[in-house]
Amino acid sequence: MHLFYTPDIAPTHPQYFLSEEESKHAIRVLRLEAGDKVELIDGRGGFYNAEIKDAHPKRTILDITSVTTEFNKRNHYLHIAVAPTKNIERTEWFLEKATEIGIDEISLIITQRSERKEVKVDRLNKIITAAIKQSLKAYHPLLNEPIKLNQLLTQPFDGQKFIAHCEPGEKLSLSGQLQPHGKYLILIGPEGDFTPAEIELALESGFKPITLGESRLRTETAALEACFEANFLNRI
Amino acid sequence: MHLFYTPDIAPTHPQYFLSEEESKHAIRVLRLEAGDKVELIDGRGGFYNAEIKDAHPKRTILDITSVTTEFNKRNHYLHIAVAPTKNIERTEWFLEKATEIGIDEISLIITQRSERKEVKVDRLNKIITAAIKQSLKAYHPLLNEPIKLNQLLTQPFDGQKFIAHCEPGEKLSLSGQLQPHGKYLILIGPEGDFTPAEIELALESGFKPITLGESRLRTETAALEACFEANFLNRI
Numbered sequence: 001m002h003l004f005y006t007p008d009i010a011p012t013h014p015q016y017f018l019s020e021e022e023s024k025h026a027i028r029v030l031r032l033e034a035g036d037k038v039e040l041i042d043g044r045g046g047f048y049n050a051e052i053k054d055a056h057p058k059r060t061i062l063d064i065t066s067v068t069t070e071f072n073k074r075n076h077y078l079h080i081a082v083a084p085t086k087n088i089e090r091t092e093w094f095l096e097k098a099t100e101i102g103i104d105e106i107s108l109i110i111t112q113r114s115e116r117k118e119v120k121v122d123r124l125n126k127i128i129t130a131a132i133k134q135s136l137k138a139y140h141p142l143l144n145e146p147i148k149l150n151q152l153l154t155q156p157f158d159g160q161k162f163i164a165h166c167e168p169g170e171k172l173s174l175s176g177q178l179q180p181h182g183k184y185l186i187l188i189g190p191e192g193d194f195t196p197a198e199i200e201l202a203l204e205s206g207f208k209p210i211t212l213g214e215s216r217l218r219t220e221t222a223a224l225e226a227c228f229e230a231n232f233l234n235r236i
Numbered sequence: 237m238h239l240f241y242t243p244d245i246a247p248t249h250p251q252y253f254l255s256e257e258e259s260k261h262a263i264r265v266l267r268l269e270a271g272d273k274v275e276l277i278d279g280r281g282g283f284y285n286a287e288i289k290d291a292h293p294k295r296t297i298l299d300i301t302s303v304t305t306e307f308n309k310r311n312h313y314l315h316i317a318v319a320p321t322k323n324i325e326r327t328e329w330f331l332e333k334a335t336e337i338g339i340d341e342i343s344l345i346i347t348q349r350s351e352r353k354e355v356k357v358d359r360l361n362k363i364i365t366a367a368i369k370q371s372l373k374a375y376h377p378l379l380n381e382p383i384k385l386n387q388l389l390t391q392p393f394d395g396q397k398f399i400a401h402c403e404p405g406e407k408l409s410l411s412g413q414l415q416p417h418g419k420y421l422i423l424i425g426p427e428g429d430f431t432p433a434e435i436e437l438a439l440e441s442g443f444k445p446i447t448l449g450e451s452r453l454r455t456e457t458a459a460l461e462a463c464f465e466a467n468f469l470n471r472i
Contacts, residue, residue, distance in 0.1 A: 175472040
């Protein structure tokens, strides 16, 4: 069944009008007809069953037949702050995979050793939207505008804060630290890692140093590993 | 420091001659000189420190200064059998990421619903080799030639066998099943999943059904999730 992402719908709406673009896609490309069933997600936890009432190629009308709110609501809140990679494709696939596995918020941080300081957030958001449709998620992860690490460190966060870095020093595994069903903010550095000064500042700001295992991981792999671990530890 | 993959070296060798191609790369591109230090991995657990004795652009001579065998030896054996994806790039990044995180053997299985029945194993092996160099792994994962699922199911395997599928039925999580420091073979299906008949045959062949969580994952994401879980459960 075809799934549409419709962020402007609300659970109280009895009908929904597909945009001109979506209408054209539904009727001209997918060849949907009156009576055909479709599904909608609003990105805020709403999952809708709908039926095409008027197969208009510019303004398709849908009858909403049932609504589920808090569809597959996640049992924890995961915010990963990662330095965008020099090759943006690596950041793109991290976003796709993290969305499939489960993530709530992503910040792209600009650090001293970041080779990339600019990103097209719109393009990255499209990748996230495609991934929630593919993996049937009713919640759309929040992708923030790029932010300097120093700024992020000073923002309040009412949960557990971690930093994964490769400098020497005592580090604990998330498995020993993570409080289940909690709220987490995890920092992942750029190619070349955070600078010692950045790590020091993060520790002073209440971030706990963690290890993601013995392997030497690329930035995007480390970010995905952190995403895996947070989700997995909330399953077992 | 520069790292070379040299599968034809042995821990007993006092010297090593770089191939013409590697010599040219080392001397002409990297501009290495006599006395410069380099590292070698043999793909079988051997990690070598070496020093350039003769910076010959066609036949560079290295003195081996120290050897470590069983370098970062893994504490379990993980064999993942996955159907190659229609878009081969998705299989390629699975191989890169699985190599970074930790894997020992990969089989590419041809199933009833496989859209792709042919793969260039040489090209995929180059991706694995690049990944072990990048992530500093002395063991080169074994990539087998593509094999029909039915053939794989009949091969003997002296470890735990699992199948991850999306059909209804009771499934357990790896966390409750996996014996630490063991040997595992995990089957991951194609886009569209295994057929019920294939699943039945796998169960009859001693494979236990597992779930990789509630999310609907793409083939390559499911394979990486399995790789992550097996490694993580052998760390905690």
